Amino acid sequence: MAGQYPIQSSGSKIVIGIDFGTTYSGVAWAATERPDGNVLISDWPSSRSTYGGFSSPKVPTRLHYLNSRQFEWGFQIPHTVPSQNILSLFKLGLEPDRYSRSIDVIGKSLDFDNVDKYITDYLSGIFGHLMNSLGRQLGLGTLRSTSIQFVLTVPAIWSERSKQRTIEAFERVPNLPEDHSTALLSEPEAAAVAALRELxxxxxxxxxxxxxxxxxxxxxxxxxxxxxxxxxxxxxxxxxxxxxxxxxxxxxxxxxxxxxxxxxxxxxxxxxxxxxxxxxxxxxxxxxxxxxxxxxxxxxxxxxxxxxxxxxxxxxxxxxxxxxxxxxxxxxxxxxxxxxxxxxxxxxxxxxxxxxxxxxxxxxxxxxxxxxxxxxxxxxxxxxxxxxxxxxPPNSWTAVINGAVLKGISLANPVNYDVPVVKGRGGRKHYGYNLGVPFNDGVHDSLRSKRYWDGMKGMWRVAVMQWIIKRGDLVSEDIPFTKDFYISRPVSLGRVNVATLEVYADSTSKEAPLAQNGNVQLLCRATANLDHIPEDQLDRRLGVDGIMYYELEFEIEAVYRSASTEYTLIHKGRRYNTVTAEYV
Structure with a gap:
């Protein structure tokens, strides 16, 4: 009933943990005012015409399409539907290279081409049922006026691109509340938070x-x-x-x-x-x-x-x-x-x-x-x-869901002594970017053939990797990493309207390489739109070669979280909220 879980809409949040699993998925929620009141969704629709009817801590991660737009999900799918018409294990399609061989061994044939659509459709079924449940328990007025924090879990070993595709698929779910935010959390970290709390x-x-x-x-x-x-x-x-x-x-x-x-x-x-x-x-x-x-x-x-x-x-x-x-x-x-x-x-x-x-x-x-x-x-x-x-630990099947909710509570209220915290994480890769530095015979001799002439400063330069963090470094999401870089461009070629930094990752090399090689792969592009900066505020410099250059100095700030990375470009103290990371 609506009055069973009263919350005050002013200043409070609803935290929703979603464990999108390979075979089963689960959802739990709590209000930040009542962090001990985790509510696990355990009543699932048994058909397309009912709101409930099947009691279980989780719901099968399965889809059955009736036509191009209508589908059944989870326990809605009747037993009479032939197994070959039911989509399952589609989550693994985000990492086909990692799992295709193992899937072939068990004789599965999976459609990896439409995996993003499958994930969005399945999560939309989960979301619609969740909103119905919340509406009945909290009241539609409270639900509409309260900010919602989603915490979506993903495997720790997945690539950044696969994690990004997961959150993009979720953000395409129809009718998500305007006042919402979504965070990613690795599944083992969510499980650890829940398990540690029980010890x-x-x-x-x-x-x-x-x-x-x-x-x-x-x-x-x-x-x-x-x-x-x-x-x-x-x-x-x-x-x-x-x-x-x-x-x-x-x-x-x-x-x-x-x-x-x-x-x-x-x-x-x-x-x-x-x-x-x-x-x-x-x-x-x-x-x-x-x-x-x-x-x-x-x-x-x-x-x-x-x-x-x-x-x-x-x-x-x-x-x-x-x-x-x-x-x-x-x-x-x-x-x-x-x-x-x-x-x-x-x-x-x-x-x-x-x-x-x-x-x-x-x-x-x-x-x-x-x-x-x-x-x-x-x-x-x-x-x-x-x-x-x-x-x-007790409740092991729902540990990831409960840990996701606890993480969301800690994000909303950092001073919460009841929620264990993963303070430092080990860098899983070398992360960095290319930067042209003055050529040094003693350091860069192996790169001599790749040096180039910098007409603005009148010196030889060579592109080397500037590593933001290295594999194995202990990182904390509370402490961002910052590095400097600059952009120069002849004024005669037109003003600089967009600053772009390509971020690279190397998950293979034990030691971070000096320069880009076959192991160093493009991870994402961080961009900032500079259109709003007046022309007279763009720094210029007369080069040694007599040509006038734009010279823009930036900082890149990187925050490495449990299952996501944020890159922010900073110019003259201004943080560019227009920065986007396009994973490749």
Whole structure:
């Protein structure tokens, strides 16, 4: 009811966390006045004509198009729709080079050409349902008069361009409130914020390091954090670069489906309804129950296959009931369990600091079998340290959503001692720009063939990289990085109306290279419109060659956040809000 969550519209915000997942997505919200009152959306529309009807902490990330404009999403999609007509895993289309090989292995055929439209349409379904829910709980008047902060989560290992495409797809959702802002947050950081909040600080100490393993339906993301402060705010720094892979729990489902089709596909009565019931039971029951003891006793798991006749040779021991042995179920898990174990071992090695805990979060992170296998692997590897605990914090499936809301609360109210803070992050790449500097024989001899003559100052110059940050540098979004650069241009060629700076990134080189090479790739262009500056205020200088030049000096300010980067050009103390970053 509207009065259940009263908030004052003046000066308050509604913070909405959206976990746009590969297989399932979730939404939660809170008012900044009541930061402890997180409300998880758990009632989802079961058809296009209803507002609710299906209770779940998350909703499937699936689409079914009825025509070019109308679609069903999530639980709206009827069981009768053939699986080949349902779009799933389309989030991975933002990183086709990273995931296409793994997707091919499980026999999926995905349309990556229209992924941006799919994401916008799916998020518009989420948004429309969210607004209906908020309208019923807060009242439309309060909703319209209150500023909204969206926090959208993305995988940490994604490229800047993929993260930018995610936020662009969301901003294309129809009818977004005018008074809104959107921030990106990496999924493992969101999970870490939520998980840390649940830990007893009395059992923690400064210097403790822990690995967060965000194991979802599609991707598994890992990152290591070290505690730097406990009071008044729990603060951590990243201790390693994020890593990850496409080895989430949806691949178990795909292997299960492959087995069913190969074993039962020719049986009389087999159809999509049978497949749906079997997969639904496997997802909700079998995967969650399976553990090491199941394997030790070779437990039998019963899967509903309604309508199929008894066939003991196929494992249908009685009509409509398929039995699978634990050693068969084990093989659905095994390839990705081994991959996750290796990812954890690699993450511990990269962190190069003693690890006290591994925190498993996400839907797959709640698996008993995953936790048991990971704990056994750690205990059996003397190089990792036998005292590492593998923990599964409460509400692990919704940790990313809750962490996104907590992050939004901290953005709106930085003095909030109840929200853990990731204070410093490690630079995942070298970030910088090209700048012509005076040629130095001792430093630039390898670049001699690339030097050029600067007629304005009468000297040889050469283009080298000016690195804003280098890979591994500890960065904080509270402290921007600034660097100087300038633009010169003969006045005879016309005034300078636009300042453009091309920002480059190198994720391959261990040491930042002196000059641009094959590893240094164009990341984005930051531009500022200078049309408004009067002609007589543009600095000019007579060059050594007797030609008059415009000479404009700038600063570039860079802020590296959890899952986004902001670049601002500054000229004569003025910050240009017209700066845009076009990712390439």
């Amino acid at each position: 007893d600080r009395h059992n923690l100490k400064i210097g403790d390091s822990f690995v967060v393993v965000d194991a979802g339906g599609g991707t598994v993301d890992l990152i290591t954090y070290t505690i730097t402060a406990l009071y008044p705010v729990l603060e951590v720094n990243e201790a390693s670069e994020g890593t990850g892979d496409f080895c989430g729990s949806s691949r178990l489902n795909d292997r299960f489906i492959q087995l069913l089709k190969s074993r039962l596909g020719d049986e009389e009565g087999w159809d999509d309804d049978v497949l749906h019931d079997a997969v639904d039971h496997f997802e909700r029951n079998t995967k969650k129950r399976f553990n090491m003891n199941s394997l030790t006793t070779n437990e039998l798991f019963t899967i509903p296959v309604p309508g199929l006749d008894r066939n003991v040779d196929l494992g249908i021991t009685r009509r409509g009931r398929l039995q699978l042995r634990a050693d068969e179920v084990h093989m659905f898990f095994e390839p990705d369990i081994l991959r996750i174990i290796q990812l954890v071992k690699d993450q511990v090695a990269v962190a190069n600091t003693p690890i006290s805990k591994i925190l498993l979060v996400g839907g797959y992170g709640a698996s008993m079998y995953l936790r048991e296998r990971l704990q056994l692997a750690i205990q059996g590897d003397l190089s990792m340290g036998k005292d590492i605990e593998v923990l599964q």
